[in-house]
Amino acid sequence: MGIKNFMGRREVATGHVPQLFQVKDYMTRKLITFSPDQGITEVMETLLKQRITGGPVVDANNNLVGIISDTDLMHVIGESRYHNMPLGNRKVSDYMSPQPATIDQEADIFDAAARFLKSGHRRFPVTKDGKLIGQISRMDVIIAATGLKGDQWR
Secondary structure, three states: OOOOOOOOOOOOOOOOOOOOOEHHHHOEOOOOOEOOOOEHHHHHHHHHHHOOOEEEEEOOOOEEEEEEEHHHHHHHHHHHHHHOOOOOOOEHHHOOEEOOOOOOOOOEHHHHHHHHHHHOOOEEEEEEOOEEEEEEEHHHHHHHHHOOOHHHOO
8 A cells, every 4th residue: 555645736836936924024114213423311211212122323314324222321321320420412323333233124034033043132124225224123023923824934
């Protein structure tokens, strides 16, 4: 008696298969951004008001130049105490993380999840030709994963 195949007839692969669950489908496009010349106190107030932990820093042409996060702000606070000086008029450019790691909009959420695990980052800006077009966070990847069906886990 032969082995029966219960999978049914297989389709022949034809060319490029569109990738499902790409970063561009789940990234946030409306972002709160900061400028390099913005004051640190204003950034802190914005983060608190918007209940976020950081955001991209862009120049006047919307080119991504850095990221400012709550971790960067901890450095500001620590320095202020060490030097016994108020926050004053310190600028984002003095504390932001320059040249942040980005992720391609065509990457799938599995690649994004792996990069989050490897890097420890909480967000990745998404750029196109150096211009900021969005941002994907760990929560965006979790939201995407809840929509996956059993046959889409590859």
